[in-house]
Amino acid sequence: MGETVLVTGGSGFVGSHLLAALLARGYRVRATVRDLADMRKTGPLRGLPGAERLDLYAADLLRPGSFAEAMDGCRTVFHVASPFRMPEKIRDGRAEMLQPALEGTRNVLGTVDATPSVERVVLTSTVGAIFGDYIDVHAMRDRTLTEEYWNTTSTIDTNPYHHAKTMAEREAWQIADAQDRWSLVVLNPGLVLGPSFTPSSESGSLFLMDELMRGLFFYGAPDFSFTVVDVRDVAEAHIRAAETPSAKGRYILAHPDMYSFAQIAKIIRSHYPRKFLIPRHTVPNAAVRVLGPRFGLTQDYIRNHLGIRFTVDNTRSTRDFALTYRRIDQTILDHYEAWRS
Template sequence: MDPSAPVLVTGGSGYVAGWIVRYLLEDGRTVRATVRNPDKPTGLEHLHALADAHPGRLTLHRADLLDDGSFDEAMAGCELVMHTASPFLMGRLDNPQEQLIRPALEGTRNVLNSVNRTESVKRVVLTSSVVAICGDNVDMRGKDRFTDADWNTTSTPNHQEYNYSKTVAEKAAWAMCEAQDRWDLVTVHPGLVLGPSLTTSSVSGSMTTMAHFIDGSMALGAPALQVGVVDVRDVARIHIAAGYTPSARGRYIANAETISLLDMGNALRRKFGNRWTFPRIELPKFLIKLSAPAAGLTRPYVERNVGWPVRYDNSRTRDELGIEFMPAEQSVVDHFQQMIDDGIAKR
């Protein structure tokens, strides 16, 4: 990989992408970041600040996931493409097919169509997710933990729609990679990504999850729900290591550890004191099922996830990419601190 060749980062205004762009620039790389509208007046301030701090090494380019060919110009001359762009929405959706599934699947195909047309590209790093490995926590039944060899086989367009969108998009990427022999593919599989954002404009399921610790929805108690957690800064470092480690291959789980929502509430209480919105107990599952529709959850989701443990094997990521993960509690606390700093959460 030529260190002087530009790197393309799709979805450049996103939560994870912002840190990837920042670290690439700090490493001395030249970066091209795609966004839907480079001229919009708000939401790109952090990228403009990075461009000012690294003169001549960051440019923004217009591209849209659903517009085949729109990535060609930005990709020209790049050897490494990091495809992070994909919607991350949780809760009740009006049209999951149009909001999640089609952008994830067609967007991945459109980016990789551009890769196929761009002779300079040697490697693609795709942001997938642990949800492409595990659909529901109950799917771990009979296993000690999930590994990179596992695939989500239980999500559908009507159940765990986000999980389904990431699974079909990744499968499409592997199929396109295997149909040629010029470029290779490495996929990164984060758990719930937490930690500070470089912008207040990103909208994702990570922000949705943390909002439950301030909106009173868990004041009486939390669901007995375990989630894999990883720091956004580690996710960015994993992408870069996956891009520039010649021996990198296959799928890398980006998950520091598994913690419960109550664990997260306890971590917040230790740092920020006794807010009434921080849960102190786990509620019985039947109560969670009764209130699920009002909370934007389905009862099948509650049945298949609440009360079930989940574990992921990140050993390949640590051993092959040299990653030492930040503790999950640090990521939770740092994320909430930024919510305070941004005025989203009041002290």
């Protein structure tokens, strides 16, 4: 209570929920955003309960030293800022994904090294730093996703977001291991869903759900499944990672079971049966293989993801953080209702 912390990327989907959770706990919070004048993103933050304890700073992931003022005097740094876009929205993987993720991590942690007050860094990574394609997990022990593995198959061309996050997390561990003043805890969430404070977020998870809810899959959903976690649980896990002295290493944040487009659609239709744009059927896999390339899906992507499921081991998060995950139907319905409004 009353401690000052820094959140990078405070206007993002995860970052804004983390700000709300920290303010509710009584923290004094500093948050960085790219543009203080962008009221679409900063307005909702200034309206959060407890916002009198929130200070916003402008910072650029690619500009060394731009986080120094905001970080000075903070004990904990939550490095959340990093772009997340679906593959079809990425035009230049190096410029849009790799440089902000990797150089941003170097710049933020370089400032941490130069800021004596910082004792702990909580880094937001992704399960995509553990695996590249779903088929990779079938080569893991018991076909189960655990923190011990690393993504070794993604490249800047085949999966730029996963590649960028893998490179950034590896860099973070290398920087952390080179010193002994501050500790690093890394969180690896699955697809983050739930209500958003603002429609201006560019998060890839919001884009993916928007495609489903506005009827892109009206005639039927392909059999793609996802590791899912509620954004509010992700925010809570960040705080517990900071407040738990014994926390160390990586933590997967996701439900043990994967959820498909069809399952997500069924949850929405169970409460909104007249929403006819929500799909009622699953497209046969053979049809997806034929039609997928017309929607930007390569045959490699289809072969390595379509119909593939695996188990997620979230034991470390539930044990070390005493984290209880929200029910998936609550997450999906809250996400849908926020999207409608």
